[in-house]
Amino acid sequence: MEEEGDFLLGKAFKTNRSELGLEAIMSKYAFSQTLVMFVLTTLMTVVPIATVDVRAQSSGLVCIAEVSTPTCPSFAPTIGPQFPGGNAVVNVVNSEAFNGFDVSVKVDPTILNATGFDLGGNAFQQAGGTVSIVAECINGHPIIGNCRSQDGPGVATVAVTSNVLVTGSGHLYNISYHVPGSGTTPVAYQSGCTGTSNDSACVKLVNANVIAPENLQSATFTTGDFSIATNPTSQVVTGGSFTSFTVTVTSRNGFTGTVSLGALVSPIVSQGPSTSLNPTLVSLPTASSQATSTLTVSTTSSTPSGSFTIFATGASCSACGLSHAASGTTLGVRPPTPVVMWAWTSGWIRGLNATDFSNPNPTLTEFRGVAFSVNASWDTIDGGTHDFAIYTAGFSASGVSPQNTCSLSNSNGCLARTATIGEGTSPQLRYAYATFAPNIPVADFTGLGRYEYYDEFHPSTAHGEIVVYKNPDIVGDGTISIVDIATIALSFGSAGTPTPTLRWDPRADIDNNGVVNIIDVATAAFYFGRQF
Numbered sequence: 332m333e334e335e336g337d338f339l340l341g342k343a344f345k346t347n348r349s350e351l352g353l354e355a356i357m358s359k360y361a362f363s364q365t366l367v368m369f370v371l372t373t374l375m376t377v378v379p380i381a382t383v384d385v386r387a388q389s390s391g392l393v394c395i396a397e398v399s400t401p402t403c404p405s406f407a408p409t410i411g412p413q414f415p416g417g418n419a420v421v422n423v424v425n426s427e428a429f430n431g432f433d434v435s436v437k438v439d440p441t442i443l444n445a446t447g448f449d450l451g452g453n454a455f456q457q458a459g460g461t462v463s464i465v466a467e468c469i470n471g472h473p474i475i476g477n478c479r480s481q482d483g484p485g486v487a488t489v490a491v492t493s494n495v496l497v498t499g500s501g502h503l504y505n506i507s508y509h510v511p512g513s514g515t516t517p518v519a520y521q522s523g524c525t526g527t528s529n530d531s532a533c534v535k536l537v538n539a540n541v542i543a544p545e546n547l548q549s550a551t552f553t554t555g556d557f558s559i560a561t562n563p564t565s566q567v568v569t570g571g572s573f574t575s576f577t578v579t580v581t582s583r584n585g586f587t588g589t590v591s592l593g594a595l596v597s598p599i600v601s602q603g604p605s606t607s608l609n610p611t612l613v614s615l616p617t618a619s620s621q622a623t624s625t626l627t628v629s630t631t632s633s634t635p636s637g638s639f640t641i642f643a644t645g646a647s648c649s650a651c652g653l654s655h656a657a658s659g660t661t662l663g664v665r666p667p668t669p670v671v672m673w674a675w676t677s678g679w680i681r682g683l684n685a686t687d688f689s690n691p692n693p694t695l696t697e698f699r700g701v702a703f704s705v706n707a708s709w710d711t712i713d714g715g716t717h718d719f720a721i722y723t724a725g726f727s728a729s730g731v732s733p734q735n736t737c738s739l740s741n742s743n744g745c746l747a748r749t750a751t752i753g754e755g756t757s758p759q760l761r762y763a764y765a766t767f768a769p770n771i772p773v774a775d776f777t778g779l780g781r782y783e784y785y786d787e788f789h790p791s792t793a794h795g796e797i798v799v800y801k802n803p804d805i806v807g808d809g810t811i812s813i814v815d816i817a818t819i820a821l822s823f824g825s826a827g828t829p830t831p832t833l834r835w836d837p838r839a840d841i842d843n844n845g846v847v848n849i850i851d852v853a854t855a856a857f858y859f860g861r862q863f
Contacts (some may be wrong), residue, residue, distance in 0.1 A: 391426035391543060393434070393503075393534055393548035395419055395518045401450065401500040403548060409588040410518070411553035418449065418505035419518055419550070424529050426536060427543040427764040428498040430455075433465075433490035436506060436522070439516035440485035441550060445469045447507045455493035481533055483522045488521075488533070492830055496538060510554060515585040515618070538722025555586025557615060559645045559657045561626065567663035567809025569863060570636065571702025571766040574628040574807055576660060578608065578643045585608065585618040585688045590645040592624050595656070597640045602633040604662060606641065629647040632766030636665050664808060665862070667766060669706035670695065674717035674752065674786055678793045692795035698802045699780065701863045702768040709753040709761050716755045717786050720748035721767055721797065723751035731764035731790035748787065769799040774837045776828050776845035801841045803855035804863045813857045820857050822847040 394403035397410055399420050410419075421434060438445075448467055455462050466476030468488040482488050487506050528545040536543040558581045566574045580590050590613050594606035598797035606628050613622035626643055639662045646654035673680040685708070697703050707719035718733060723743050730744075737745035749763035771780030779798045786793030805815045806810035822839040825832045826846045841851040 363478060378418045391423060391536075391545045392423065392548055393423045393426075393528070393536070393545045394548035394688045396422050396640070399502045399505065401454065404550075407548055407550055408553045409517075409553060411586070412556060412562060413510065414508055414552070418507055419552075420505055421503045422501070423454070423503055423536065423545070424500040425430075426497075426501075426545060427535040428496045428538045429543050430494070430496045430539070431490070431492040431537045432503060433488070433533070433535045433537075434503065435486050435488040435521035436518060437486045437521040438508075438518050439514070440470065440553065441512045442510065442514050442516045443485075443518075444509045444511050445487035445506050446509050447474075448487070449505040449507065450489075450491065451505075453503055454497045455491075455495055458495045458497050458723070459500060460493045460495030463492045465492060468536065481521050486521045499833050506653050513554040513584055515551060515553040515555060515587070517549055518552050520547055521603070551587070553585050553587060555582060555584040555618070557582055557586050557590055557645065557647065557655065559590075559592075559643055559655050561641070561643045561657045561660045561809055563660075564658075565661035565663070566628075566807040566861070567665065568630055569667040569702045570634045570664055571632040571667060571704070571768045572629050572700055572863075573627055573768065574700065576626040576628070576643070578626050578657065579621060579624070580613050580615065580645055581621045582615040582617070582619050586647075587615055587617060587620075588647050589614050590622070593644045593646075595624055595642040595644060596628075597642070597659075600635055602631055602635065604628050604634060604639050604641070604664065608643075630664055630702075630759060632667075632704070634664050638663050654862045665809075667702050667704040669704040669764065671706045671708060672719060674707055674709050674715070674719070674793070675713050676789050676792065677716045678783075679719075679786065679795060681701055686712075692793065692840075694795060694798045695784070696802075697769055697797055697799050698863065699771060699799055700768050700802050701804075702766050704764055704766045704830075705749065705784075707749045707752060707763050707765070711761075716751060716753045716788050717793070718749050718751045718763070718788065719765055720785050720787045721746045721765070721784040722785060724783060726783050728785065728790040728794055731785045731787050733787040735787070740744050745787075746782070751788075769797075771799055772801065772843040774801075774827075774840070774843065776840075776843060778844055779842055800854060801843060802863065803837065803858060805838050809862055811855060811861050811863070813859075816852065816859065819847065819852050824848070 340465055355383045392403050396404055397415050401422055403422055403424050464475050467474035468478035468482045471483045489504055490741055521533040522531050524531060527535045527660055529547050532547055536545055560579050562577045570816055583756050592608050592611050596604050608626050610624055613624055615622055623829050628641060640659035641662055642659050643657040673685040680687060681693045705719050709717055722745050735745045737748050739746055747765050747767045749765040752760040752763050769780055782797040784797055803811055805818045819839040822834050822836040825835040827835050827837060828845040839847045839851055841854045
């Protein structure tokens with residue numbers, strides 16, 4: 332049996348010399364080796380100065396790919412748990428001219444088992460030529476022609492010649508694989524050959540008897556998989572609010588690679604919850620690794636009340652159908668309980684008694700991310716025209732006007748307002764609603780978030796403040812429970828600045844001052860049992 336990687340193409344070129352115009356190559360390796368040594372010795376003796384043809388390293392690249400288009404991946408790909416179409420694809424790009432190749436691909440035979448080759452649509456045929464198969468060998472067993480000593484378990488070798496030259500890029504062939512086991516294996520090239528395109532790798536592209544140097548790029552095949560889970564499994568929000576879930580992606584059975592994330596909401600309704608993920612692409616670089624993403628679910632004041640199911644989804648190797656969805660997470664949506672505010676020219680009155688002027692323009696207490704609704708009401712005794720508007724903190728009454736544009740994107744000005752009520756409206760409105768979800772305070776240790784509220788028709792007299800705490804519903808189930816209070820108490824005495832101390836949890840810093848103290852615990856306890 333021949334030992335060297337060049338014997339297959341040598342025999343082919345001898346067989347087809349009349350068609351290709353090639354000099355005969357000795358069929359026996361021992362004789363060819365003796366002849367070469369004799370010629371080299373003669374040249375060194377007779378010719379005092381020899382001219383050596385030195386070629387630069389080729390920019391050509393032989394690669395394992397997922398598609399048979401004449402390209403190579405920008406980096407060595409991870410493929411699995413199946414090959415797209417069942418085939419590993421061998422391509423070449425930027426190669427010098429060649430009219431034959433001899434390539435041996437090696438895998439772990441306990442994970443992958445080659446079952447055949449497909450030369451259809453290869454570069455020679457695309458160039459209008461024909462292909463002559465010199466040898467096909469799988470796991471050391473000859474299919475066509477002979478195997479060599481480097482062929483063995485896990486090695487799939489194919490050697491061909493053609494009557495045309497190909498330069499540049501092209502598809503060489505496919506290897507069909509069966510997956511008998513589980514795990515991860517390189518899809519690389521057998522070593523131990525001489526006279527090849529890349530060191531001792533058993534990869535050779537030739538133009539007659541001129542070997543084209545090539546770079547090599549392998550791949551990784553894994554039968555691994557990934558799982559995807561969402562935590563917590565259910566939350567309740569007030570319409571107009573938002574909440575977040577943690578999506579965890581975990582490698583299974585040795586899976587490595589990237590997973591693209593998405594989310595679906597069921598049922599699909601008008602003004603239903605919307606979703607966003609950050610990040611949308613996660614990486615699992617090693618077996619058994621994990622990655623997380625934050626799934627934010629937002630509602631509006633128009634989102635119907637009821638129960639929705641949120642499905643986090645993940646996909647990797649879309650061509651081979653590797654995708655999963657997490658078990659459905661329940662999102663309950665309920666309408667906010669309105670804060671009743673009575674409009675008077677002299678100021679706002681809160682509560683059911685429209686004429687209790689003991690506490691005009693009261694400070695309203697709200698929570699970050701929790702929508703609240705204001706029912707601006709009017710009594711005919713007043714006789715004025717009114718609205719309820721929310722402005723950014725510190726906005727002066729002198730700049731307040733019903734002509735201002737209200738937008739949640741305003742950084743200095745009106746954020747939201749009700750419709751106009753009272754005298755002068757047609758038809759006459761006696762009440763109107765506005766729903767607003769605070770997005771402050773941010774976790775910057777600057778204290779409570781703040782907004783101003785105004786009657787834009789009487790800003791100098793009807794003006795109060797809204798203070799905003801962080802949401803004490805830490806577990807996100809829609810109710811302030813003993814679990815929330817215990818979570819805050821567990822962080823009691825910790826600080827987030829200048830360096831976070833032991834047990835620091837920014838969620839527990841309800842008043843956003845950088846310290847978890849009795850105020851935080853008492854605030855959560857005060858609202859114990861309240862639904863958010």
